[in-house]
Amino acid sequence: MIRYDALDALPVRGALPALTAALDEHGTAVLVAPPGTGKTTLVPPVLAGLLGEGPARRVVVAEPRRIAARAAARRMAWLLGEKVGQSVGYTVRGERVVGRHARVEVVTTGVLLQRLQRDQELAGVDVVVLDECHERHLDADTTAAFLCDVRETLRPELRLVAASATTDAEGWARLLGGAPVVEARGAAHGVDVVWAPPGRPVRPAHGMWVDPALLAHVASVVRRALAERPGDVLCFLPGAGEIARVAGQLGDTGDLGDVEVLQVHGRAPAAVQDAVLAPGRRRRVVLATSVAESSLTVPGVRVVVDSGLAREPRVDHARGLSALTTVRASRAAGAQRAGRAGREAPGAVYRCWSEAEDTTLPLFPAPEIKVADLTAFALQAACWGAPDASGLALLDPPPGGAMAAARGVLAAVGAVDSVGRATSRGVRLSRLGLHPRLGRALIDAGSSGRVAEVVALLSEEVPREYGDDLAGALRAARRGGDAYARRWLAEVRRLRAVSAEFSPPPVHDRGTEVAAERVSRLGDDQVAGLVAALTFPERVAKLDGGSYLMVSGTRAELSDGSPLRGAGWIAVAVADRPLGKGHARVRLGAVIDEGLARVAAGSLYEELDEVHWADGDVVARRVERLGAVELAVRPLPDADPGLVRDALLDGLRRDGIGLLRWSAEARVLRQRLAFLRLRLGEPWPDVSDEALHARVEEWLEPELGRARRRADLARIDAGTALGRLLPWASGDAARLDELAPERIAVPSGSRIRIDYADPGQPVLAVKLQEMFGLHESPTVAGVPLLVHLLSPAGRPAAVTADLASFWKDGYKGVRAELRGRYPKHPWPEDPATAEPTRHTNARLRR
Structure with a gap:
């Protein structure tokens, strides 16, 4: 039975006539609806005709997160008085609950992106709702661009709705071809703002590090909120580590009484996530990451405590590292978080920063396309037929440098050809539901179940308690016993299924052929190293002194007590850069040997003759290297004369022309010429260091051509050589003794x-x-x-x-x-x- 009383109470209902009219006339619309108005749970059933309003349509709703997709589907099914999978179902990675007669399907944007690559027309779909588009996730932006392309070229009748509580409505309206903007007025209930900054300054977050003093303050604000306000408390923190720390502080105090503390994040068990979304029997404190910002109603919440922090992806192109980093949450995110307190009744938000600070926060989150690793995006664009992404409808164009780096990675794994078009291998990689790097490892290391296990480990952040040894983390996941291990096992099953499509593995190059041949003979530790090395070939690293030198040129250090310490070679899977450190820090890696290093980073192997000036002399050697890592060095007795000459010239530039033999007469001649140049100018030569370097061919040949090392330079008579610069052609040289005796x-x-x-x-x-x-x-x-x-x-x-x-x-x-x-x-x-x-x-x- 349809719960009309609950549906009628949703404020977004008042905007539905304008929304349906906009779609009927333009085919696109931007829906701006404050938190708690019901845009996620009421709009899709109405557009699908499930409430007796309008024709029957099939609606796909794209959510940025799995927890939101499942929760939205369950909420809509409850409002319709049905079970999930009947009229309303959902699909997330590794899980599909959609019946044959479902008219509304809630999916993650990643799932929708994969579906578009397989079926560009989205056959059978009438309406697509892009929910929470303000978050500007890369998959969501890419999906929107592809859908605009589909409407323009294949299916102009396909209807699109961009929906959010806090978004750049004008920008999205332009992107959707001048779409009307429809606003739903009024939040469900009012929310009071309480400014609760720390009593003393805290250090700004850096990377994944958050000042413990701030976390202690957040815990104290949670206790204050429990004392001052009724209802459950929802506290926003940047990550699982901070949630665990605050949970520990709340538990250690012993002053919460009969209050249940729940932890919700991407790694939380599904049972915990479901429990949070169901009414509690006692008062609760829910500690959550940004997964609880939008599309979720946590029953009983009347208070939000906001730490003001969030995690966003960042890429350090100079060091070849990409990871999540802690940033100040945007004002749009703050509005979304505060809205959680007013879903069911008037509430309050405690913000752990000052009102003055609030005005300095960014208005919206940084679009992922501006700051994230674009390898997966570049592959999706190439498979779509837009290698440079220039023709795609994007709110922000991808940065040129990041796209160039992404295309370099794709070329290295054979996903694109010389002009950036997707190869058949690239198409297969794009359909694995993995980052192309991980897809490369899954394909090239063979369809072994152990390979799938390691790839599954690397596809999601590994718990820190698993340690920094990838092989050790694999054994910890196999032992099970935690939520991460259960999710890992589900992903392993999925990967084993999809990897079966690529058996036997296609040969990309000699290196991958060798890798696939070897994997059947390797133990678990070696498989972990192989997968890590194939996934991140530029992070293969050799022990060099007290640290490791990656083939990319970046240095990395291991933590004290790491089981990886002392290994001659490692493959770095996860790394970050600690505050104040010039080197990276290995967060997850695996031991490998030099043979595997040569296989994985084979595209970076080169054997070359190096002739250069170093330590005051010419160094000539034959070098084998993997990128920045030297494998073998041998003296080069028959170095190319041209390279030797260049090295000698470099030495003269760096150490000065004092390397030549300057007799007293030679020094005096140079001084006399400098005087005449200053006094009379042309045709008298400039004999400064810079000028002499610039004209070295005129005055230092043929002596320079015969020199092979520094000692040969010291035998060249600078005075004799300098005499070649005198203005002999004009006859002025004969006047040298007259003009400057x-x-x-x-x-x-x-x-x-x-x-x-x-x-x-x-x-x-x-x-x-x-x-x-x-x-x-x-x-x-x-x-x-x-x-x-x-x-x-x-x-x-x-x-x-x-x-x-x-x-x-x-x-x-x-x-x-x-x-x-x-x-x-x-x-x-x-x-x-x-x-x-x-x-x-x-x-x-x-």
């Missing part, structure tokens, strides 16, 4: 060397007595020399660029100071007319 004659007849160390001001250091009688400072290329007048002992007595001024004003002071110290040398009163000399008075008298 090495020495210059002074009045005493001596020829004194000019110091060109400072090209802006050449220096002439000469004894003062040798310059008597000279009225003007000597010049080179029109530049007055800076004259350092020396005492008889050769020490600077005065510095001047204007001799006439010095004889007139400065000489008297110098004469008075030095005359008594050096009485044997002439100190005439008038130096401008005195005879220049390099001798003492005694010599002059003789």
Whole structure:
């Protein structure tokens, strides 16, 4: 019997005429309905004609999560007075409850995506409802894009509804071709907001880490809510680990009395999930992840405690790592969570942050297409016939870098061809219901049941208590006894069934052929390593010092006490990067040997000659490597001369041209040329380090061509080589000694060397007595020399660029100071007319 009293009480009923009219006229609509209004449970039966309103249609409802899909189907069946599977059924991965006469089928978006790839027309389906589209999961966005394509090209009569409580309604309306926006007014009941920030600052979350102080505060807020408000409490936390910690703190206090604490997350047993969705016999605290945000009514809940945190996927392309990370929940998610408190009666939400902080939160969750690993998306797009996804109706285009990385992975596993089109192998991979990496392992390692067991382990987050050894985790799952093990076993059965379709396994390349041949002879530990290595070939890692170097170039460390410690090779299945650490941390891995490493990462194998400058000399070697990991190194005595020359040039750039033999004459020549370049410019050459490197072929050949190592560079006469840069063609080279002479004659007849160390001001250091009688400072290329007048002992007595001024004003002071110290040398009163000399008075008298 249909429960009309419950149906009539759902506020969304008032929006149904506008919704049906919009679908009749446009074929598409966006339904915005606050939490608790009944959009998930009333709209599909009405559109299917199950309530006597409108023609009979077959409706498919896509939910982002399995728990929501099952709960929505059960709720609709209850409203219709039926069992699940009659008029309303559901399909999630590994479970299908749909009768022959079902008119409403609730599926996960992943299931719908697979169905579209098999049957693009969705034969027999009249309406598709994309529920909770605000969450922007990648599967949901992809499904919406494919459905828009189907409507445009194959089935314009197919009706689409995008539904959510908090969504970018205008954006979805544009995406659905100008669809009308229909709003259902009013939540079921009012919800009071209580701001409950921690009393002292807590550290921000990083990766999977959450400050224990915040979790302790959340537990205290739960106790406060129990004391201040009636009804059950629903508390939102980011993950199963945080739920377990808060549950422990609530249990440790012993002050909850007769209150039941339930833990709900993706790994929770189905029995627990079902118990949460049924009325409780006593007061309850339900600790949940975001699985309870939408499409669920938890009976008895009047209070929500919101930690303000969520888990979202992120990819570190630089390190080749992808994992969930803890982020601040968006305001849209906050509204969804708060709405859980007002489903059945007025309620309250306790938010564990301040009202001021709330204004800084993102409006919507980050679309997965912007932040997640796009390998599976790229494969779906390729199988759909849109390899670059440019023609798909997406609210946000995929980032170019992430798509390029995804196509690289797909090419490596043989899923796409050289232009990005899906191969037959890629089509098979897309239909396994697995990430393409895991699908590659399932196909290439053979249809062994043990392979399916390890793939099932890697298809879902493994409990931390299972440890970081994949083989050990496999044994823990086999022992059973927890909810994860039961779900794992169900997935193993599914994978064994689908893997039978690929027996014998298609040969992709020599590496996979060898892998399939070997698996029958391997033990469980080796199978775990094989699957991990095939799934993540770029994470095959070799022990290198105190850490492991992945073939991708990323370093990873094991935790203290890990059973993997000391292994020569491992395959890293799960890793993250701890706060403040430059290296990754292995969360799950398996021991392998070098042979398996070569098989799994065979596409990254190369043998090449390496000639480069390192540690101050040319290093020539023949190297076998897997990506960044060196397997074997041998000296290379007959290195290619061109590579040697490049290495020597690199050495000159890095260590400077001082590697050449620079005699005193060579250094002086370079200084003279630098002076002329600064003073006169062209055609005099630039002899700076940068310029000499740029013109190395002009002045350092053929000596460089004959050199093989650093010692050969040290034998090259830099002065001789530098002479090749002189402007011989213009004839100016002949004027070098005229324009920038090495020495210059002074009045005493001596020829004194000019110091060109400072090209802006050449220096002439000469004894003062040798310059008597000279009225003007000597010049080179029109530049007055800076004259350092020396005492008889050769020490600077005065510095001047204007001799006439010095004889007139400065000489008297110098004469008075030095005359008594050096009485044997002439100190005439008038130096401008005195005879220049390099001798003492005694010599002059003789």
